[in-house]
Amino acid sequence: MPIDQWLPGILRAGALIALLVMLFILLFLIGESWPVLSKLSIVQLVTDSSWHPLEGAYNLMPMLTGTVLASTGALLLAIPLGLASALFTVFYAPSYLAVSYKRLIELLAGIPSVVFGFWGLTVLVPLINQWQPPGASLLAGILVLTLMILPTVTVTAHAALAAVADELVRNAAALGLSRWGTIQGVVLPAAKAGITAGIMLAAARALGETMAVLMVAGNVVQYPETVFDPVRTLAANIALETAYAMGDHRAVLFVSGLLLMGLIMVLSAMAEALEKQQHV
Amino acid sequence: MNIEQEVGKCDPFTLGPLEAGPACCDPLPVIQVKDLSLRYNGKPALEKVSLDIYEGCITALIGPSGCGKTSLLSAINRLTDLIPGCSVNGRILMQGRNIYDRDENVQALRRQVGMVFQKPTPFPLSIRRNLSLSLHEHGITRKTEVADISEQALRDVGLWDEVCDRMDSAALNLSGGQQQRLCIARALALQPQILLMDEPCSALDPIASGVVEDLICRLRGRYTVVIVTHNLAQARRIANYAAFFWVSGHAGQLIEFGRCQKIFESPRHELTAAYVNGVRG
Numbered sequence: 368m369p370i371d372q373w374l375p376g377i378l379r380a381g382a383l384i385a386l387l388v389m390l391f392i393l394l395f396l397i398g399e400s401w402p403v404l405s406k407l408s409i410v411q412l413v414t415d416s417s418w419h420p421l422e423g424a425y426n427l428m429p430m431l432t433g434t435v436l437a438s439t440g441a442l443l444l445a446i447p448l449g450l451a452s453a454l455f456t457v458f459y460a461p462s463y464l465a466v467s468y469k470r471l472i473e474l475l476a477g478i479p480s481v482v483f484g485f486w487g488l489t490v491l492v493p494l495i496n497q498w499q500p501p502g503a504s505l506l507a508g509i510l511v512l513t514l515m516i517l518p519t520v521t522v523t524a525h526a527a528l529a530a531v532a533d534e535l536v537r538n539a540a541a542l543g544l545s546r547w548g549t550i551q552g553v554v555l556p557a558a559k560a561g562i563t564a565g566i567m568l569a570a571a572r573a574l575g576e577t578m579a580v581l582m583v584a585g586n587v588v589q590y591p592e593t594v595f596d597p598v599r600t601l602a603a604n605i606a607l608e609t610a611y612a613m614g615d616h617r618a619v620l621f622v623s624g625l626l627l628m629g630l631i632m633v634l635s636a637m638a639e640a641l642e643k644q645q646h647v
Numbered sequence: 648m649n650i651e652q653e654v655g656k657c658d659p660f661t662l663g664p665l666e667a668g669p670a671c672c673d674p675l676p677v678i679q680v681k682d683l684s685l686r687y688n689g690k691p692a693l694e695k696v697s698l699d700i701y702e703g704c705i706t707a708l709i710g711p712s713g714c715g716k717t718s719l720l721s722a723i724n725r726l727t728d729l730i731p732g733c734s735v736n737g738r739i740l741m742q743g744r745n746i747y748d749r750d751e752n753v754q755a756l757r758r759q760v761g762m763v764f765q766k767p768t769p770f771p772l773s774i775r776r777n778l779s780l781s782l783h784e785h786g787i788t789r790k791t792e793v794a795d796i797s798e799q800a801l802r803d804v805g806l807w808d809e810v811c812d813r814m815d816s817a818a819l820n821l822s823g824g825q826q827q828r829l830c831i832a833r834a835l836a837l838q839p840q841i842l843l844m845d846e847p848c849s850a851l852d853p854i855a856s857g858v859v860e861d862l863i864c865r866l867r868g869r870y871t872v873v874i875v876t877h878n879l880a881q882a883r884r885i886a887n888y889a890a891f892f893w894v895s896g897h898a899g900q901l902i903e904f905g906r907c908q909k910i911f912e913s914p915r916h917e918l919t920a921a922y923v924n925g926v927r928g
Contacts, residue, residue, distance in 0.1 A: 462731075532768070534764065534766060534768045535768060535770060535771075536729070537726060537729060537764070538764060538768045538770070538830070539770070539780075539781075540726060540729055540757065541724060541726055541757055541761070541762035541764075541834075542757065542758075542761070542780075542781035542784070542833065542834065542837065543753075543754045543755065543756075543757035543758040543781065543784065543785060543837065544754075544780070544781060544784050545754060545784065548780075548784045552770070552772075552780045552783075552784070553770050553771075553772075553780070556770070556771060556772055557770070557771045
């Protein structure tokens with residue numbers, strides 16, 4: 368049988384399976400969090416006095432804050448670093464350096480998060496501890512997350528910058544624009560959508576990262592006053608408590624999972640919309 | 648009668664009789680190309696080209712594809728610097744100074760020598776920003792001044808009436824012909840002395856192409872224009888001088904250079920005759 372006849376069927380089946388798996392996970396999450404969503408009110412997750420799940424106090428806000436702070440901090444560090452290195456490799460580096468540097472960044476993207484966590488725990492946390500105890504802190508979480516999302520920012524920015532048509536660069540040069548004038552006036556506006564999409568992806572990764580943050584952030588449920596205070600993120604909370612959570616407690620964990628998934632879905636959708644906009 | 652009007656617009660066979668040529672064609676060289684050879688990764692693309700470009704005139708570079716016309720054009724504003732592996736030997740003199748000297752200010756050179764490419768390439772910005780970007784870069788930042796220069800450049804290319812009410816909309820929404828005229832305006836806004844044009848009409852439909860061609864004719868006298876074209880009829884219509892290139896061996900060479908009329912009507916070289924009469928190439 369010719370390939371064009373049977374291949375679409377197989378591909379369609381694959382796509383359907385992927386879709387169904389996604390759907391089942393979503394339904395499962397909603398199903399498991401239903402006891403809370405129907406019985407306790409969602410407001411309670413914000414207004415409860417604290418997170419003491421065994422005593423029925425389910426305030427998720429400190430952990431949501433921790434998640435957002437850690438991710439934002441990591442983005443604030445990773446965006447300028449990633450953009451700078453992408454600009455360097457595309458426009459300034461000699462080609463042998465650019466190629467090896469890009470390989471290195473891609474390698475960095477492939478390191479499992481637990482390895483980052485391990486490194487953070489054994490190197491970073493003691494280092495911060497010497498400076499400002501206890502070491503396991505929001506700062507450690509931010510730094511480890513930065514390392515983890517830096518390759519995402521760099522690789523996507525690199526792709527977006529490299530995709531800017533040579534013609535634009537030549538036209539800009541022909542008008543007597545300097546290298547930086549070209550980058551700032553023409554290349555960055557042209558690559559803006561792609562770069563932003565990469566940042567969204569990086570943000571999604573930072574929000575959802577569990578292991579590395581869990582290992583270095585200290586996991587105390589509190590609003591941090593300085594970056595040296597320990598924090599607990601939503602993802603870390605799920606990993607820490609699922610083993611013994613029961614009843615409403617378990618359901619609340621699923622709600623926080625749902626919350627994370629919602630956040631990331633919104634970010635991904637925004638990234639996709641931006642990418643589409645670039646190709647118009 | 649219509650045809651006559653068309654013809655009258657753009658003195659068709661360039662200079663007419665030699666004696667009656669427009670004043671702009673007193674041969675005063677602004678660019679002197681001396682023994683220019685150009686290589687890509689060691690592979691020769693142009694071999695020992697020498698020619699003068701005369702002030703205020705339109706000089707057409709003609710010849711088959713791959714004979715180095717565009718390479719020569721890019722050498723004149725040193726856009727060849729951007730091509731990895733491209734090396735240039737020889738000299739190009741502009742007002743007596745060699746633009747390949749080490750202390751040449753390339754940005755200033757490119758401001759003086761504008762370039763329009765084959766494919767209309769507006770920046771993915773607003774129409775206004777397309778014009779102001781390079782002005783800002785060259786230190787013209789006063790708002791009114793930038794606006795005045797932009798308007799004048801757009802008027803010069805006949806685009807002002809079409810875009811004056813949507814200066815802040817995306818330049819990429821313009822039609823192909825409008826985009827190309829915007830690119831010309833962008834180059835003119837810097838008030839260059841010389842305008843290099845690399846087949847500026849070849850990506851346009853016949854009507855838009857006609858508009859751009861008329862525009863190039865109007866630039867005669869005010870600017871020195873060097874134009875690469877594959878459209879021999881166009882070269883014949885608009886150019887004062889023509890340079891014919893041909894690939895001999897592996898590299899492009901200048902076969903014949905002279906007044907356009909002469910190249911087309913009484914070429915000295917048989918290759919030129921064969922090419923302009925459509926026998927070869």
